[in-house]
Amino acid sequence: MSTSSEAPSRWSRIRDSDILASFLKSKVTMVAAFVVLILFIGAAFSPWLAPTNPFDPATVFLADSMIPPAWQDGGEARFILGTDDQGRDLYSAILYGMRVSLIVGGLGVALAASIGITLGLLAGYLGGRVDAVIMRIADVQLTFPAILIALLIDGVVRGLFKSASREDTAIYVLVISIGLSFWVQYARTIRGSTLVERNKDYVMAARLVGLPAPLIMLRHVLPNVIGPVLVILTINLGLAVITEATLSFLGVGLPATQPSLGTLISIGNRYLFSGDWWIVAFPGITLAALVLAVNLLGDWLRDALNPRLR
């Protein structure tokens, strides 16, 4: 930021913008951003931050299983948040699990956005029959809740991948399920703004110059319609993380050998009745905090970017 000549001007643009002002005005948003930052750092650097590697069989001992958190009777200082049924350090497992949750959620949302943006551009720019077919599919899909569609796709994809082992394919199955469940919103948004942009002069000019349609869509229309997608991305990340956790909780997501937060909660749920509350509580709190913070950030972003609400 210091060397480039462009950087200071860009920085001052951000500093003087309404967005930063509205960010600094909202305490809730700042707290949410702080929580998101902490959790993202924890997830990104989990191999360095976690005291143990919970997936290295050489360091995990069954004798350490079901140890309560350090401040309780029977707790040990080396396991701050206790251990689970296989003797894994819960704190480390949560850091690693959050990483898995965020990777799956992020990739799922990215896939959903790519599908939605592509189909939305095609529908809006080409119109006619292409538009009709794509938007009818979107309408039908929109009547079904995403979690149901994700479950269904999960079953279908696993039926098709039957030969491969579950551990190897689980992540891809989840990403595909989430991607195919959430694309509709992007497609609708992009199509709506593409319909407007299509008739503007600069598109007409590009057409007259003889540029091929794909190039016009990507280079000229896309940059002008991509704005609102940013907000949907943020809000959908929270939803995608919940969807992943739910699928894993239902036993059709990630297996216990590479647990996400949802898998950890699902494991902990089995021991709830024997009073071993910590196995389910800490991953649960982490998941709730993550989703709540991301949602608050998304809400703020939506309001801040919406000129009508200023």
Add this chain to the structure above:
Amino acid sequence: MLAYILRSLMQGLVVMLAVAFIAFTMFRFVGDPVVNMLGQEATLQDRAELTERLGLNDPVPLQFARFVADAAQGDFGVSWRQGRKVSSLIVERLPATVELAVLSAIFAFVVGIALGVYAAIRRDGWIANLVMSLSLIGVSLPTFLIGIGLIYIFAVELRWLPSFGRGDTVRIGWWTTGLLTVSGLKSLVLPVLTLGFLQLTLIMRLVRSEMLEVMRADFIRFARARGIPERKIEFRHALRNTMIPVITIAGLQLGGVIAFAIVTETVFQWPGLGALFVNAVQFVDVPVMSAYLMFVAFVFVLTSLMVDLIYVALDPRLRGSPAMAK
């Protein structure tokens, strides 16, 4: 008005056909039905016979037509995993899910509207603010976490309520109900709260914002000017005009109730359709999956049809000429 209802019916039919096509595609092309029904050890001759008997050698459009005809009569074939007719599995599980879903919807609707109206009228009161903040947290909590939390508080710690199953049920014809026994009612409390919570928060927030919007409208100011008591304005004039969007969303939310019933049923080991579906997904039991898909689509189409009819009842403008019914 008739044209309006007919159009809703047509739309529903198109959606059903589209879903039937997806269900059929799954049924036909995911996994091999013959291998799944006979097992790996069957002889080639057995396989050929079953393939012929199931009509899998016929042209695909014919197979699809047969699938739709069978589905319309409630025949979805045999579960690969349980070896029983899918239709009888569904009939057996249906009462548990219907009781859970309907009670949750009523709970969410009644409490959601009450809290929403309250939050709108006393918009700056501390209770209203508390309710609004709690609802924001509620929207962000996954359903299964709410269920686990409730189980921990009310079943593990306090031991007031059971945490799994339906309790004792009474059989009335083919329907089994948990509404007539004490243990059945007790078993319903936690699942209903869990399932209704998300819809409750959504309905509440919607009612509040719609109500605030309507209270600013001219006809409310005129009603005040005419000296109509505030209470009457709030409930007779304002609430009634917020109902159209609320009914729409609530109707669409019924889909959410069914979808999240899958999660709730798994958390509480509730012997309903959702649990059946999750099991089917785990073991890739395609006939059950496609039957469940058709069932959900049917419920959706039915509710959106009902929502359309309620519009007509609530909004006199829709009863006029067909041109008005947009």
